[in-house]
Amino acid sequence: MATLPKWAMLRTDTDGQEKVFVDPNLAYPYYLSQLGLEVDRYGVEVAFLCVVRDIQKMFNGRVDIYIQPAPQWALAKLPNGLGIAKAHADIDLLYARLQSFSVQV
Amino acid sequence: MASSTSTRGRYAILGTYFRKETALTPGGFAVALITAAGVGTPGSPIAPNSTNCRVWADCAANEIPAGNGYTSGGIIIQANNTDWPSFVEDTNNNRAIIGMKTISWTASGGNLPASGPGAAYAILMDTTPSQNVIGIYDLGGNRIVSNSQQLVLQGLEYILG
Numbered sequence: 500m501a502t503l504p505k506w507a508m509l510r511t512d513t514d515g516q517e518k519v520f521v522d523p524n525l526a527y528p529y530y531l532s533q534l535g536l537e538v539d540r541y542g543v544e545v546a547f548l549c550v551v552r553d554i555q556k557m558f559n560g561r562v563d564i565y566i567q568p569a570p571q572w573a574l575a576k577l578p579n580g581l582g583i584a585k586a587h588a589d590i591d592l593l594y595a596r597l598q599s600f601s602v603q604v
Numbered sequence: 605m606a607s608s609t610s611t612r613g614r615y616a617i618l619g620t621y622f623r624k625e626t627a628l629t630p631g632g633f634a635v636a637l638i639t640a641a642g643v644g645t646p647g648s649p650i651a652p653n654s655t656n657c658r659v660w661a662d663c664a665a666n667e668i669p670a671g672n673g674y675t676s677g678g679i680i681i682q683a684n685n686t687d688w689p690s691f692v693e694d695t696n697n698n699r700a701i702i703g704m705k706t707i708s709w710t711a712s713g714g715n716l717p718a719s720g721p722g723a724a725y726a727i728l729m730d731t732t733p734s735q736n737v738i739g740i741y742d743l744g745g746n747r748i749v750s751n752s753q754q755l756v757l758q759g760l761e762y763i764l765g
Contacts, residue, residue, distance in 0.1 A: 523696065551692055551703075560705065561689035568695045575697075 504529075507554060518563040519554050523572045526550050534593055539580030543572055548590045549597060609762065612658035613738035616730065617764070630730035633687075633738065635707055635757065636678030637717075640724035640746055641666040652725055652740045660735035663727060668717035672751075673710050680731070681707070690761075699765025704728075708756040711749045722746030726757055738762060 503509065506525035512518045527546040534549075536542030547566070554564055570576070574583060581589075619625040643663045644650030657663050670676040681687045681704060690703030709716055717723060724746050728739035739762050749755045 518693075547694070551690065551701075555690055555703075561685055562691075564690075564692040566692065566694040566696060570696060572696045 503557065504553070506550075512563075512565060516563055518565045519558075520565050520567055521550055521554070522567055523547075523550075523569045527572055530597070533597060537580055539578045540574045540583050541580035541586050543574060543577060544583045544586035545590060545593055548586065549594055552590075552594055607739055607741045607761075608654050609739055610654050610658050610737040612734075612736045613730075613762075616732075616736045616738070627732060627734070628736070630683060630732050630736075632683050632731045633681040634678045634729055634731060634735075635681060635704075635760070636660070636664075636676075636727050636729065637668045637674065637709075637723035637755075638663050638666045638725050638727060639668060639721050642725065646721070651742075652727070652737075654740075657727070657737050657740055659737055660727065660729045662737070663725075668723050669719050671718040672714045672716045673712040674716055674718070678727075679707050679709070681705075681728075694765075697765060699763055701761050701763045701765075704760040704762075706756060706758045707760075708754045709749075710754050711751050714751050716749050716753075716755060722748040723755065726760070728760065728762070 503519070506522045506529065508520045509517060510520050527543055530546035530549045531538060531542050534545065536545055551564060554562055616628045619628040639646070641649045642652045643656045650656065652663055667676060668674060685691070687705050688702050689705055690701070692701040694701065724743055726741040726743060727737055728741070729735045729737050739760070741757070741760060747755055
């Protein structure tokens, strides 16, 4: 397993399962900045999907992830932007772009 | 990839968790491919959705033909963390997401599908006798791969939120 980025920590959850705890206050701004995206539903969903993909990559796919509470990142509270569906449609392309950057550690 | 869940799938998930309903508890799952006819006919296609595609029988007539690397009923997915490697609890959006491993079919002996207009939807169903449909994934067009090429489904997820 690669070194986890500073926004992620491997920890045992209350259900006894080992999970990667993600701090969205650190993780989402990183991806938004790298991809030049706004803080809206589109951008934050893209950031979320990038977080999941990067963590999966570090664990060769099999991993449980816990996104820690940070209500300011709730999609419902954000402007729509291009929307959540578009984020899912675009993620392959955007994530491929991200691969040219180094992962933040 | 656009997707939707089925009402039967949600029902099955709740029945399994809260009532331990034997009839709803799957030994595993399968992902099968159907054409754009969906739950209709080739002449009158109807897109499968959360309410019209509740069990495999609703759309099985439009499964792509077996052969050239495709087996009727699709690919079996086990109920374990190997075949469902990704599991996310997103507290900020009140949702949980489980992700399936990448699955693929390799065309062998000719095009896949062997005939017809191509695969337009992937159907995730359980392996109970009812074959409850859990998820419907729009492949974004009629997909045909030529001999030795792969049809790959990556990042299939089920979101409970």
